[in-house]
Amino acid sequence: MKLYRCRICGETYLGYDAPSNCPFCGAHVEWMSPPEQYDSAVNDMDLTEVERADLDTSIEVETSNTRFYLAMAARQDNATLSSAYKRLAKVEAEHCSLFCKLAKLPKPADLLEAGDELGSWLSDIDDSLRREMRATELYTQFAGRATNPRLLEVWSAVSSVEADHIELDGLAKTYI
Ligand SMILES: [Fe+2]
Ligand SMILES: [Fe+2]
Known part of the structure; x- marks a missing residue:
């Protein structure tokens, strides 16, 4: 077993090989590194x-997306x-935590309170x-105008994760 630390969200993964996506924030495998390479002052x-x-x-x-x-x-x-959208909620909540850390703000009090769904799986998806x-x-745009290299990497990595979710929505429609 090995330890990997995600350079985007900072969470640690334990396994035999690096995961294709961080199980917490969904960042792609290139962001998974040995823990000694993680800089705890990165944010x-x-x-x-x-x-x-x-x-x-x-x-x-x-x-908003976590609650939805x-x-x-x-x-x-x-x-x-x-079960699939419970997993997505956890990934989006991790993104929220990461952005709060970067902004030095507390997490929103209602982050884990379910919002409203739209009434059918198809309309929800x-x-x-x-x-x-x-x-x-948005994150592509924010990455493009960020002056801080850390923010550029976070918005770029998270933008790719949200693009993966577009594919997941397509897949989800086959399970309705
Ligand atoms: Fe991560
Ligand atoms: Fe997200």
């Missing part, structure tokens, strides 16, 4: 006004999809698609 930095506003927006996006996925996970009529496309685009 300490001075933020510009634009970066601070972009982190605030990121926190709002992740909180928790509501989807609470549906009682499809155990496979409930279509809404999820819109949410993931918006997150992918």
